[in-house]
Amino acid sequence: EWERTHYQRQSKIETMVQSVITNARRAGAPKTFDKVWSKLLQAHLGAWKHAEFGLGTSLMQAQRYGYTQMINNTTLTNSSYKLRLAQDITLYLAEIGMDIAGWDDELGKKHWLEDGVWQGTREAVETIMGMADYLEQYFAINIVFEPLVGELFRSGFLMQAAAANHDFITPPVISAAEADYERNLANTIDLIYLLANDETHGAANRKLFQGWVKKHGALADKAAAGLQPIWSMPHSKPVSFTDVRAQSEERIGRILGELGLKR
Numbered sequence: 523e524w525e526r527t528h529y530q531r532q533s534k535i536e537t538m539v540q541s542v543i544t545n546a547r548r549a550g551a552p553k554t555f556d557k558v559w560s561k562l563l564q565a566h567l568g569a570w571k572h573a574e575f576g577l578g579t580s581l582m583q584a585q586r587y588g589y590t591q592m593i594n595n596t597t598l599t600n601s602s603y604k605l606r607l608a609q610d611i612t613l614y615l616a617e618i619g620m621d622i623a624g625w626d627d628e629l630g631k632k633h634w635l636e637d638g639v640w641q642g643t644r645e646a647v648e649t650i651m652g653m654a655d656y657l658e659q660y661f662a663i664n665i666v667f668e669p670l671v672g673e674l675f676r677s678g679f680l681m682q683a684a685a686a687n688h689d690f691i692t693p694p695v696i697s698a699a700e701a702d703y704e705r706n707l708a709n710t711i712d713l714i715y716l717l718a719n720d721e722t723h724g725a726a727n728r729k730l731f732q733g734w735v736k737k738h739g740a741l742a743d744k745a746a747a748g749l750q751p752i753w754s755m756p757h758s759k760p761v762s763f764t765d766v767r768a769q770s771e772e773r774i775g776r777i778l779g780e781l782g783l784k785r
Contacts, residue, residue: 525595528599528602532602532603532606535606535610535698536606536610538694538698539610539614539694539695539698542691542694542695543613543614543617543618543691543695546618546690546691547617547618547620547621550621551690551691552618552621552622552691553621553622554688555622555687555688555689556687556688556689556756556757556758558687558755558756558757559683559684559687559688559689559756559757560622560625562752562755562756563615563618563689563692564615564619564625564626564627564629564630565629565630565633565637566630566633566639566752566755567611567615567630567680567692568611568615568627568629568630568631568633568634569630569631569633569634569637569640570611570630570675570676571607571608571611571612571615571630572608572630572631572634572644572647573634573643573644573647573671573672574604574605574607574608574611574699575604575605575608576647576648576650576651577604577647577650577663577667578601578602578603578604578605578607578608579601579605579651580601580647580650580651580653580659580663581597581598581600581601581604581659581660581663582598582601582605583656583659584597584601584656584657584659584660585597585598585600585601585656586656587656588656593713596709596713597660599705600660600663600664600706600709603699603702603705603706604702607696607698607699607702610695610698611695611696614691614692614695615627615630618691638748639748639749639751639752640748640749641748642741642744642745642746642747642748642749643671643745643748643749645741645744645745646667646671646738646741646742646744646745647667649738649741650662650663650667650738658734660710660713661710661714661731661734661738662734662738664703664706664707664709664710665707665710665711665714665734665735665774665777665778665781666734666735666738666739666742666774667738667742667745668703668706668707669770669773669774669777670739670742670743670745670746670770670771670774671742671745671746671749672699672703673700673703673770673773674746674749674766674767674770675749675752676696676699676700677700678761678763678766678767678769678770679749679752679753679761679766680692680693680696681693681696681697681700682760682761682766683753683756683758683759683760683761686756686758686759686760687756687757687758707777711777711780711781714731714781715780715781717731718731718781718782718783719782728782728783731781731783732783732784735778735783735784735785739774739785746767746770750763750767753766
């Protein structure tokens, strides 16, 4: 019964995304995209879906070791949000690709594996996937990677630059991810705050968490720096990487401040 709202929310998001894509294609919207922007979606949104899938897979693994049903459920819903988004992006690109001449569905995978722009992100994601401490995976994703890389790319690039390049479809497809993250972040902060302020083990836990911030923060910084060239690629550039990066630094500072941690 208490899982019903999760399935209802996922279903409503899927219905919304499919409706947006169907109506946009019916109106011929993909054909009006700026040509450079179309290539950029193929290459870089196509690459990003692999990051989302990797994070979702990590959380799927982590939830098996949550020890309580409450922790398991919050981690599993986090995983399902990520996997849903990866699926949404895959289906979205495949559908608009049917309306754009020369579309290459494999370009995103090629960039993810071979493009230097993405190798820092790939390293950060694959490092998280390889962690044996499942709380570290949960922490690294929501406390460090998401504000420094996830929101940076989704909100700071796709949501900001799409409309200026005649794309009014990508923002609503991606927008649910931002609401997803607010829920995931709230859950993570509640859990980490509890552990960081434990009467017996709080000091040791904070020391451990600070080490995770340093480790995964360095990887996320490298990933973000690697993505910088993407901001200069569209014809219309309504936002600068420097401004967006400053916002992400401010964001993670506030998150860590709630937990008594720092960069």
